[in-house]
Each structure stands twice: as structure tokens, then as C-alpha cells.
Amino acid sequence: MISESILTAKTLRLRPADEGDLVHFQRWLADDELRRWLGSVNEQPSIAEEYDWYMSKRQDPDTILWSIEAADGSLLGNVELRLSPLNRRAEVGIGIFDRGQWGKGYGTEAMRLVLDFAFGELKLNRVELTTDEENTRAIHSYEKCGFVREGLLREHRLVDGRPSDCVAMAVLRSDWETR
Amino acid sequence: MTVAGDVRLEGELVILRTRVDDDLPLFARWHGDPDVRHWLHMSEMPNQSLEVERQRWHIARNDPTRVSFIIETLEGVPIGNIGLIGIDAAHRRAEMGIAIGEKDHWGRGYGTDAIRVVVRFAFETLNLRRVELITDADNERGIRAYEKCGFVREGVLRAKRMRYGEPLDMLVMSVLREG
Numbered sequence: 001m002i003s004e005s006i007l008t009a010k011t012l013r014l015r016p017a018d019e020g021d022l023v024h025f026q027r028w029l030a031d032d033e034l035r036r037w038l039g040s041v042n043e044q045p046s047i048a049e050e051y052d053w054y055m056s057k058r059q060d061p062d063t064i065l066w067s068i069e070a071a072d073g074s075l076l077g078n079v080e081l082r083l084s085p086l087n088r089r090a091e092v093g094i095g096i097f098d099r100g101q102w103g104k105g106y107g108t109e110a111m112r113l114v115l116d117f118a119f120g121e122l123k124l125n126r127v128e129l130t131t132d133e134e135n136t137r138a139i140h141s142y143e144k145c146g147f148v149r150e151g152l153l154r155e156h157r158l159v160d161g162r163p164s165d166c167v168a169m170a171v172l173r174s175d176w177e178t179r
Numbered sequence: 180m181t182v183a184g185d186v187r188l189e190g191e192l193v194i195l196r197t198r199v200d201d202d203l204p205l206f207a208r209w210h211g212d213p214d215v216r217h218w219l220h221m222s223e224m225p226n227q228s229l230e231v232e233r234q235r236w237h238i239a240r241n242d243p244t245r246v247s248f249i250i251e252t253l254e255g256v257p258i259g260n261i262g263l264i265g266i267d268a269a270h271r272r273a274e275m276g277i278a279i280g281e282k283d284h285w286g287r288g289y290g291t292d293a294i295r296v297v298v299r300f301a302f303e304t305l306n307l308r309r310v311e312l313i314t315d316a317d318n319e320r321g322i323r324a325y326e327k328c329g330f331v332r333e334g335v336l337r338a339k340r341m342r343y344g345e346p347l348d349m350l351v352m353s354v355l356r357e358g
Contacts, residue, residue: 086223086224086340086341087220087341088341089338125338125341126338128336150335150337150351151334151351152333152334153333153334153353154331154353154355155308155309155355156309157270158269158271163308168333168334168336168351170336170337172337172338
């Protein structure tokens with residue numbers, strides 16, 4: 001589903017993703033390095049594929065998707081929660097797609113909003129993610145948000161045909177409440 | 180990645196055959212046993228009727244990222260099920276799940292044999308590189324079987340699932356094609 005909740009911090013806000021965002025996402029996904037860190041997108045999608053991706057997220061009751069935009073309204077990327085309601089957990093996926101905006105703390109700020117929502121509104125126990133072990137900037141950002149390394153998944157991804165290890169990380173409700 | 184038609188895989192103690200619609204009553208019975216449900220996500224669901232099993236199966240059987248087998252003894256008695264989900268052709272990995280539904284067949288090597296057969300199928304037929312799984316951290320019998328088949332512990336996922344309403348840690352394990 002597309003989240004109807006608008007979450008606001010000082011430097012950015014999370015708002016419902018809409019079809020107008022897709023052309024921007026699609027254009028940014030031409031960036032090899034961005035796609036490498038996202039892990040799930042091996043080639044730049046076509047507009048039609050990006051639209052299919054959006055519709056599948058919209059129709060999935062266990063996915064919540066937001067677009068991330070800066071305080072001035074410019075689009076930065078997106079973030080989603082994939083829920084397992086039975087187990088009171090979610091997997092989070094986040095991307096600051098506009099590489100001109102990397103390293104400014106937007107990802108960390110957006111993640112904190114999502115965690116507040118996940119533990120506060122959704123009452124989850126656990127939010128988890130998997131990321132490329134070499135993605136040190138992202139790992140540092142996740143650690144600032146309270147994520148802890150739980151395991152190393154050997155050769156979890158293929159990057160240009162080369163096996164790449166991934167780190168499994170999670171933040172628990174108890175970590176979040178005592179932060 | 181669909182597996183066309185009926186597959187029949189032979190192990191030393193078991194035969195794996197493609198799951199069919201007529202197997203539904205088996206699943207309803209296996210999943211109705213509290214001792215079997217204990218180790219499955221089903222521990223959190225109301226007891227499964229035939230109709231619920233049917234709905235679940237009708238989604239699963241058309242999912243191209245899954246394969247699902249019935250485990251039979253060499254005499255042709257169905258004793259459980261094993262399969263792969265999340266088959267990812269790009270990263271050449273999948274997640275394995277197994278349950279021996281007939282309790283009187285626990286602890287006799289059938290599961291271990293079935294796992295070996297499926298791992299071989301994953302690597303040799305589906306051309307995957309990594310088979311992973313998650314299991315309850317206190318599932319000692321299961322973990323021992325996985326280790327016999329080459330699975331290695333990669334981490335502990337804290338509060339990964341709920342069991343009888345309480346958070347439970349799970350192990351993540353994997354076996355790689357080489358080494």
C-alpha cells in the first residue's frame with residue numbers, strides 16, 4: 001500500500017509515493033553505483049517496469065511505501081516497510097536516489113522517522129534489513145539509528161557476476177525505547 | 180524459474196515428488212498437529228482448515244519463485260514436505276523450508292536425506308549458488324540435520340518471529356555451492 005501517513009522531520013518529510021515520482025526514480029536508476037547498493041535492481045528499469053513496480057507495491061497490503069522529499073519539496077528517494085504482521089516485524093528498504101544529496105544525513109533522518117512509525121504506530125518488535133558489506137556509508141547510518149549487526153550472509157548477492165557478502169542488521173523495540 | 184511438469188528426485192531413504200492439489204488433506208493433518216506446528220510460523224495461526232490450506236496452496240502453486248515437493252518413503256508413504264521459496268535467478272539463491280509432518284518418522288534420517296536431495300537439485304538443476312534458511316534457535320534436531328548437509332551458522336536474528344505470542348530468536352544458515 002501507499003502510506004497515507006505524512007511523517008515530518010526538520011530537513012525532510014515522508015509522503016505518499018505517487019505516479020509522478022516514477023519518472024525521477026527511473027532516471028536515477030541509470031546510476032550503476034546506486035543500483036549496486038540497492039541490491040534488488042540489476043538493470044535500469046523501463047518506465048513501464050517502474051510503473052509495474054509501483055502498482056505491485058500499491059496493491060500489496062503488507063508493504064508500506066513512502067517517497068522521501070527534502071524540506072524544499074525536492075524528491076530524494078523512497079523508503080518501504082515489508083511487514084510480517086504475524087511476527088510483528090518488518091524489513092526496511094531505503095534509497096536516497098539523488099546522488100547529489102548523498103552524505104547529508106537525509107537517509108539517517110528518514111530511517112529514524114520510519115522506525116518511530118514502525119515501533120510507535122505499528123507496535124512492531126523488530127525492524128530488519130540486509131545490506132552489502134562494502135556499503136560502509138549505509139551501515140554507518142543504520143548503526144546511528146540503532147541497528148545492530150546480527151550476521152554475515154556469505155555470497156548473498158552477485159554484483160556484475162561477482163559474489164558479494166551481505167550484513168544482516170536489526171533494531172528491536174527494546175533498543176529503540178532505550179536509545 | 181518454473182520447473183516444468185512433474186519432478187521425481189531420488190535419495191537414499193526418500194523420494195521427492197512434485198506437490199499436487201490432491202495433497203491438501205495431508206497438509207491439513209500435518210499442520211493440525213501441535214507438535215509439528217510448534218516449529219512453523221503456523222504456531223501463531225488458528226488451526227488450519229482444509230479451506231485455508233487450499234487458499235494458501237492456490238497462491239503458492241502459481242508462484243514461479245517457489246518449488247514444492249512431497250517427501251515420501253521408498254515405500255511411497257508421504258511423510259512431509261520440502262521446498263524452495265524466493266528463488267532469485269539474478270543472485271542465484273533461494274530459501275529452503277522443510278517439515279516432517281509424520282511424527283513417528285522424526286529422528287530417523289528422512290529429513291537429512293530430503294535436504295541433501297533438494298540442495299543438490301538447487302545447485303545442479305536450478306543452477307543456484309546459495310541455499311539459505313532460518314530456523315528456531317532452539318530447534319536442535321533441525322540444526323543438527325542442516326549442519327550434516329553442509330549448512331553453516333551465519334548469525335542469530337533476535338526476536339525474528341513470534342511463538343505462542345512470545346518473541347523468539349532464529350538462526351540464519353546457508354550452504355554454498357563451492358566449498
